Amino acid sequence: xxxxxxxxxxxxxxxxxxxxxxxxxxxxxxxxxxxxxxxxxxxxxxxxxxxxxxxxxxxxxxxxxxxxxxxxxxxxxxxxxxxxxxxxxxxxxxxxxxxxxxxxxxxxxxxxxxxxxxxxxxxxxxxxxxxxxxxxxxxxxxxxxxxxxxxxxxxxxxxxxxxxxxxxxxxxxxxxxxx
Amino acid sequence: xxxxxxxxxxxxxxxxxxxxxxxxxxxxxxxxxxxxxxxxxxxxxxxxxxxxxxxxxxxxxxxxxxxxxxxxxxxxxxxxxxxxxxxxxxxxxxxxxxxxxxxxxxxxxxxxxxxxxxxxxxxxx
Amino acid sequence: xxxxxxxxxxxxxxxxxxxxxxxxxxxxxxxxxxxxxxxxxxxxxxxxxxxxxxxxxxxxxxxxxxxxxxxxxxxxxxxxxxxxxxxxxxxxxxxxxxxxxxxxxxxxxxxxxxxxxxxxxxxxxxxxxxxxxxxxxxxxxxxxxxxxxxxxxxxxxxxxxxxxxxxxxxxxxxxxxxxxxxxxxxxxxxxxxxxxxxxxxxxxxxxxxxxxxxxxxxxxxxxxxxxxxxxxxxxxxxxxxxxxxxxxxxxxxxxxxxxxxxxxxxxxxxxxxxxxxxxxxxxxxxxxxxxxxxxxxxxxxxxxxxxxxxxxxxxxxxxxxxxxxxxxxxxxxxxxxxxxxxxxxxxxxxxxxxxxxxxxxxxxxxxxxxxxxxxxxxxxxxxxxxxxxxxxxxxxxxxxxxxxxxxxxxxxxxxxxxxxxxxxxxxxxxxxxxxxxxxxxxxxxxxxxxxxxxxxxxxxxxxxxxxxxxxxxxxxxxxxxxxxxxxxxxxxxxxxxxxxxxxxxxxxxxxxxxxxxxxxxxxxxxxxxxxxxxxxxxxxxxxxxxxxxxxxxxxxxxxxxxxxxxxxxxxxxxxxxxxxxxxxxxxxxxxxxxxxxxxxxxxxxxxxxxxxxxxxxxxxxxxxxxxxxxxxxxxxxxxxxxxxxxxxxxxxxxxxx
Numbered sequence: 001x002x003x004x005x006x007x008x009x010x011x012x013x014x015x016x017x018x019x020x021x022x023x024x025x026x027x028x029x030x031x032x033x034x035x036x037x038x039x040x041x042x043x044x045x046x047x048x049x050x051x052x053x054x055x056x057x058x059x060x061x062x063x064x065x066x067x068x069x070x071x072x073x074x075x076x077x078x079x080x081x082x083x084x085x086x087x088x089x090x091x092x093x094x095x096x097x098x099x100x101x102x103x104x105x106x107x108x109x110x111x112x113x114x115x116x117x118x119x120x121x122x123x124x125x126x127x128x129x130x131x132x133x134x135x136x137x138x139x140x141x142x143x144x145x146x147x148x149x150x151x152x153x154x155x156x157x158x159x160x161x162x163x164x165x166x167x168x169x170x171x172x173x174x175x176x177x178x179x
Numbered sequence: 180x181x182x183x184x185x186x187x188x189x190x191x192x193x194x195x196x197x198x199x200x201x202x203x204x205x206x207x208x209x210x211x212x213x214x215x216x217x218x219x220x221x222x223x224x225x226x227x228x229x230x231x232x233x234x235x236x237x238x239x240x241x242x243x244x245x246x247x248x249x250x251x252x253x254x255x256x257x258x259x260x261x262x263x264x265x266x267x268x269x270x271x272x273x274x275x276x277x278x279x280x281x282x283x284x285x286x287x288x289x290x291x292x293x294x295x296x297x298x299x300x301x302x303x304x
Numbered sequence: 305x306x307x308x309x310x311x312x313x314x315x316x317x318x319x320x321x322x323x324x325x326x327x328x329x330x331x332x333x334x335x336x337x338x339x340x341x342x343x344x345x346x347x348x349x350x351x352x353x354x355x356x357x358x359x360x361x362x363x364x365x366x367x368x369x370x371x372x373x374x375x376x377x378x379x380x381x382x383x384x385x386x387x388x389x390x391x392x393x394x395x396x397x398x399x400x401x402x403x404x405x406x407x408x409x410x411x412x413x414x415x416x417x418x419x420x421x422x423x424x425x426x427x428x429x430x431x432x433x434x435x436x437x438x439x440x441x442x443x444x445x446x447x448x449x450x451x452x453x454x455x456x457x458x459x460x461x462x463x464x465x466x467x468x469x470x471x472x473x474x475x476x477x478x479x480x481x482x483x484x485x486x487x488x489x490x491x492x493x494x495x496x497x498x499x500x501x502x503x504x505x506x507x508x509x510x511x512x513x514x515x516x517x518x519x520x521x522x523x524x525x526x527x528x529x530x531x532x533x534x535x536x537x538x539x540x541x542x543x544x545x546x547x548x549x550x551x552x553x554x555x556x557x558x559x560x561x562x563x564x565x566x567x568x569x570x571x572x573x574x575x576x577x578x579x580x581x582x583x584x585x586x587x588x589x590x591x592x593x594x595x596x597x598x599x600x601x602x603x604x605x606x607x608x609x610x611x612x613x614x615x616x617x618x619x620x621x622x623x624x625x626x627x628x629x630x631x632x633x634x635x636x637x638x639x640x641x642x643x644x645x646x647x648x649x650x651x652x653x654x655x656x657x658x659x660x661x662x663x664x665x666x667x668x669x670x671x672x673x674x675x676x677x678x679x680x681x682x683x684x685x686x687x688x689x690x691x692x693x694x695x696x697x698x699x700x701x702x703x704x705x706x707x708x709x710x711x712x713x714x715x716x717x718x719x720x721x722x723x724x725x726x727x728x729x730x731x732x733x734x735x736x737x738x739x740x741x742x743x744x745x746x747x748x749x750x751x752x753x754x755x756x757x758x759x760x761x762x763x764x765x766x767x768x769x770x771x772x773x774x775x776x777x778x779x780x781x782x783x784x785x786x787x788x789x790x791x792x793x794x795x796x797x798x799x800x801x802x803x804x805x806x807x808x809x810x811x812x813x814x815x816x817x818x819x820x821x822x823x824x825x826x827x828x829x830x831x832x833x834x835x836x837x838x839x840x841x842x843x844x845x846x847x848x849x850x851x852x853x854x855x856x857x858x859x860x861x862x863x864x865x866x867x868x869x870x871x872x873x874x875x876x877x878x879x880x881x882x883x884x885x886x887x888x889x890x891x892x893x894x895x896x897x898x899x900x901x902x903x904x905x906x907x908x909x910x911x912x913x914x915x916x917x918x919x920x921x922x923x924x925x926x927x928x929x930x931x932x933x934x935x936x937x938x939x940x941x942x943x944x945x946x947x948x949x950x951x952x953x954x955x956x957x958x959x960x961x
Contacts, residue, residue: 008181015180022188029192029215033199038208045211052218059185061225064242068221071246076214076253083207083257087264098202099273101940105201108948113194115954120186127182129230136229136239144236145243156244163251170258173265201944272940279937 005128018058025051036093061136185226192219206260206270217249306409309425309478312375317471319368323464327361361460362450369446373439380432408480419535426480434477437682441599442470444819449591451815469495473600482531482541493520500588512587519581523571530564550615562622573605573659576633586648590693598685606662613671627667627760631767634660638774643870643880646702647692650782669754670746677739684727684827691721704785711787720824725779727827729850738831741843772846776853781869789865
């Protein structure tokens with residue numbers, strides 16, 4: 001796999017699309033963590049997740065992309081918006097969305113990025129993945145899940161049930177623990 | 180497709196998530212940043228699955244699992260945040276100081292404000 | 305015979321136990337401080353109980369001592385009769401423990417693993433003689449104390465301590481083993497401490513007691529090690545064995561052992577380097593001064609040297625040191641006695657001086673002369689102290705400037721004290737004349753021949769003659785100042801509570817008067833017991849010299865009866881009064897540096913040792929204060945730290961891994 005690495009100077013169309021989508025995801029993610037408005041953060045998160053779904057598509061993982069759109073964009077973001085509403089968060093610009101920890105956090109984050117990027121670039125400079133359309137289709141993934149990954153899948157369903165019950169117990173005030 | 184591209188994008192997203200977790204005050208924003216980090220991992224998983232041509236599609240299946248777990252996590256996390264909000268009337272992380280030891284001098288006389296409000300919340304049914 | 309000796313030792317001991325435990329039993333009524341918040345009847349009851357306890361304690365104290373004295377006299381008499389009247393010596397006494405005729409008895413032998421200790425008693429001429437002296441003086445003192453301390457609340461314990469002391473001294477005298485002897489020696493030191501501090505309410509008294517205890521203890525350390533050296537060298541602690549083994553020891557061993565013993569002797573007998581405790585010990589009741597510091601305890605040191613005299617004779621350097629110390633001590637103490645105003649201190653310094661005479665005789669090689677002088681001195685010095693007690697009892701002050709013209713008011717005391725002073729000066733026919741003559745003859749012989757080096761012997765001889773003159777002078781001065789001239793009118797302060805200076809201008813009570821009279825007899829006549837041959841030349845010289853000193857004082861006194869004849873000392877008066885600044889020198893040389901060192905140690909302990917502890921505590925608190933700044937409860941900060949740490953580890957793993 002490593003011997004036939006095309007040059008970085010002549011990107012394919014898929015690569016260009018991926019890089020654009022990646023830049024979009026990174027940019028909107030930056031806006032998520034820097035915006036002054038809470039609701040805007042949630043909305044930028046939608047953009048970020050959508051861009052990521054596009055990335056998945058380019059990487060031929062189409063089923064994952066649709067699930068991403070459905071669950072993240074459809075469910076998680078809605079949940080987050082409900083959370084924002086229920087906690088009576090201020091709508092509009094607020095100056096105090098950042099804690100005093102910001103400078104240290106920036107240092108740590110930049111250092112993390114530097115380390116990760118350095119290591120990743122150093123490690124995968126010669127790795128090339130030829131894209132094969134249809135490899136991540138719903139049929140392929142479905143057979144993989146239900147042939148090879150059935151047991152984790154079932155366990156996961158139990159986990160989801162437990163999380164569901166837990167969320168209900170935590171959020172309802174008329175259920176009290178045994179004293 | 181060079182593997183470096185998705186890997187770098189994922190690393191950047193992860194770092195941004197780290198920044199969000201460390202720098203944001205509002206707990207819901209922290210939760211969003213956690214989601215960013217999870218998505219960074221997902222991107223990595225998908226990319227490497229494609230690169231390695233996994234017969235079992237371990238990467239993509241694990242991505243699906245992570246998405247499901249993330250959904251559950253967001254649900255639970257929000258429930259916790261709501262309970263917190265009901266008890267403390269705030270979701271600001273840096274005002275939740277119950278972990279701190281009492282300052283010298285006001286040890287037993289005046290407990291930390293968080294503990295006080297917690298006690299009050301327990302009194303109300 | 306050994307049973308009798310054991311009885312002599314044990315009876316006073318039992319009396320001490322009985323006196324300590326039984327005086328107030330079974331009523332247990334204790335008079336608390338008279339000024340306390342007691343109501344009248346209770347107080348009267350307490351005082352009555354005190355008096356009853358005192359009476360009972362007096363019987364407990366006097367009767368066993370009397371029995372003991374009788375037994376001791378019988379012991380000495382049989383001893384003397386058995387030994388065939390001992391025609392050679394001037395006195396019924398034989399030198400050394402190894403002489404034939406000595407009777408020893410051993411109760412048991414304690415096996416220590418190396419050198420065994422034998423619990424045993426030894427009766428020979430020396431022990432029998434000194435035993436008689438001790439018991440008789442103790443009896444006189446006990447009787448005298450009944451009157452002197454009448455009404456004292458602590459009389460029961462006081463008399464019990466005297467009994468214990470007597471027992472300890474008798475143990476020293478009759479002991480056949482050096483360690484047994486040491487037991488008695490140490491008990492004497494303890495009793496001395498207790499009795500000097502009898503009136504401990506006065507701070508000076510307890511200081512004097514502590515001083516006596518510490519100084520004698522200093523010497524006793526040397527004494528104990530001397531015993532060890534002798535015992536290990538001889539392979540036995542039995543006195544007879546030790547003396548038998550002395551000729552076989554190397555001279556270094558003998559010199560070391562005797563030098564160490566000499567330290568104990570100097571401490572106990574108040575010889576020059578360690579003499580300073582004796583004048584201060586006059587803070588105790590006067591009978592104690594008579595008993596301990598004149599007749600018996602200080603005699604223990606001389607007794608030890610006499611007991612181990614063969615060992616000392618084998619150690620020439622030790623004898624030289626002893627001679628020099630004796631020469632310095634006798635003259636210096638006599639001069640100091642000449643300048644004192646306190647009657648008891650005069651007698652105390654005279655005791656040091658007379659003990660130095662005995663040491664001189666021992667150094668000159670004549671233990672018989674030393675013991676002869678020891679016995680006569682015991683008699684007349686006890687007499688002098690008891691007389692001084694009577695005078696003090698009458699006047700209410702120790703100071704001679706408060707006395708004068710007492711011969712009409714205290715005729716008995718005057719007569720007996722005159723005898724005592726005559727004996728002290730060595731005037732015939734008093735006992736001191738004969739014993740001092742013996743000593744002087746011995747010293748004179750030592751100049752020509754003997755164990756001493758010539759320089760030491762000459763120094764000793766000159767010093768002894770000079771001391772005879774000074775002795776005459778200070779005795780005359782004290783006699784004149786006390787009994788002649790006009791009664792000095794001094795407004796006496798009311799005695800403080802607890803100080804038993806009962807002012808009573810009449811003659812002392814019978815219990816105090818009779819011991820004086822009884823003691824005056826041996827003080828006057830004891831010399832004839834040892835009368836074997838007076839060396840008339842020496843005797844005439846010494847009497848002449850003594851009269852010279854006395855005459856000089858008399859002349860000075862005659863010119864102005866009201867002022868102190870000590871003024872004839874001129875510029876030397878102040879140094880003499882301060883005993884040549886020995887106390888000041890000790891204070892500057894030892895007390896101050898030790899105190900300074902103690903303060904330094906305290907400060908070091910406070911600043912450095914405790915400071916380090918406190919400083920480490922403070923440093924830990926400060927550091928933890930810094931650290932707890934991060935412990936502010938902000939979970940984000942914690943996570944930041946966590947991630948930064950993970951990052952560092954990752955970088956480390958990448959770079960170094």
